[in-house]
Amino acid sequence: MRDTGMGAGLGGESLLFLTDEQLRQGIEAMFFAYRGFTADPDRILTDMEYGRAHHRAVHFINRAPGTTVNNLLNILGVTKQSLNRVLRTLIADGLVESRVGHSDKRERHLYLTDAGRALEQQLSDAQRARMRTAFREAGPDAVGGFRRVLEAMMDPEMRRAYARLKENGT
Amino acid sequence: MRDTGMGAGLGGESLLFLTDEQLRQGIEAMFFAYRGFTADPDRILTDMEYGRAHHRAVHFINRAPGTTVNNLLNILGVTKQSLNRVLRTLIADGLVESRVGHSDKRERHLYLTDAGRALEQQLSDAQRARMRTAFREAGPDAVGGFRRVLEAMMDPEMRRAYARLKENGT
DNA sequence: CAGCTTACGTCAGTGTTGTTGACATTCCAA
């Protein structure tokens, strides 16, 4: 762990800091913030035939074009049957394209079509706008802390998936 | 907005900071972290007959004992039909008590029973443990940033609800 | 008091999203 990196002088203070009340406030902050986080895309999606699951699929396909169903499954943390229902409608509506794997024909590689990219853009614009406002309001210093705490809150497996996507984007 | 509060000297840097890539990473961090955030209570709840909705109800009733149904509705952001289904089972199972209002007899005031408090304790222990570990790992400085960004991400209405609960806990 | 509103509960119907179970196809290795 990185506890030692905090310096000995902070030991007492950090213990004092983590009162039950502070932790409870952190929990509630996560709850309320996540609501805000999903509110804008949700509004857009309900007008269409889609839900939050479609948003997630579109987001990560855009993020890692050519990804396989199995890979997407691990990232999203749902069963393949659940994902498949979503993918089926997205493919039927011409937002996602599924190409049979070249080397392994069992695999399907997923890509956004132009229409899919347009939807992703619309959804992500709304979500990024809120994130941008929040980052600006909280100040540059806060953003690092925000990201560090969130990363530490992830399950190790998800943490690795997150890191892989970060590299992807660079 | 509070943009001006950041000082003129940070303008360029903050603009540089908020690249699309940074924002997308923030979005993905929220997604993965929220999964971790709910994972432990979810595991406990599936063993019982309950779901995440029951957890939320129990959490906020514990947090604001004597709260009314209407108040809880606003905090949770669900329909009364949806909340009622949850409350009905919790009351039937003896985890929540519903008392008719003293001054306004239309209102029902909600309290946890001893059994309800026990469940809340069990769930919140797990969730707080993860939060504590994350806070420790990220360091004391990060916690402030974490909270500031989350608060800025909330809808104004939820922000007020959050602030009210914070005062409650003090 | 009469009529309107508020707070709460409930019944019925629907949609999204998760689950398990069963199955087809493809790959690979014994």
Place this chain on the structure above:
DNA sequence: TTGGAATGTCAACAACACTGACGTAAGCTG
């Protein structure tokens, strides 16, 4: 080549959200 593992699809079901409609009790107001 045969059997097992991996990948993906189809079908049925459960949880939990939603809307809409209705009923009851209590408060408020003219």
